[in-house]
Amino acid sequence: MPGPLPRQKSNTWWNQRWAYRIVLLRELSSVAVAAYVVLLLLLLVSQVREGEGAFASHVDVLTSPLLWIVHLVILAFAQLHSSTWFALTPKALPLKLGGRRVPDALITAGAYGAWLAVSAVVLVIVLVVA
Amino acid sequence: MRPSNEPFFWAMFSAGGMVTALLLPVLVVITGFLVPAGVVEFAQLESLFDFWPVRLVVFGVVFLALFHAAHRIRHTLKDLGLRSVATPLAVVCYLGAIAGSVWAATVLV
Structure with missing residues (x-):
């Protein structure tokens, strides 16, 4: 683990060391968490709740290559979140x-x-x- | 010392962080890859969501994940230079989490 974050004289502190860049990526995992929740509600839960017709007419969005890539990026961030969270669990x-x-x-x-x-x-x- | 609502948001951040750490990778695999691949079909999803405890758990996960993300995005943006607008930033982040939770509730009822 990196030590305490530097006193913030600049807004580019995070780009000064690899340890800080990883800290920023770890914090950015929360954007992926929020994006995933929105995608889950929008593309899956609300369509399933509306019925088979709604689900069938939206499933091609879910199966598009773009959404596949988006989910791959989200999965990478989700795993980064899990790994860093478990590494910090003994501290918390x-x-x-x-x-x-x-x-x-x-x-x-x-x-x-x-x-x-x-x-x-x-x-x-x-x-x-x- | 002035009473603070920070411990409440910190507790939500922690609970949401643990829930998402445990659940999100497997959920992303299921909804992002297994459902599009047809491994999990509509009938299975429908039977899951017809069972109200499943909907309650999904709501709980969504609620905690959104508050976790709101807290973390708030502090990250503050550390990246938005210190001068810290209060409106916090309001926007937590209102976003509340709005998302209300949306989830209307979808899941």
């Missing part, structure tokens, strides 16, 4: 067991375990149960 949620601090790496590993479990459960619900 320090755990003590029996008076001893749980090692940071163990907390991060636990977060990745939860991520795998949640992903598997969602895939099973969507692909098998539904």
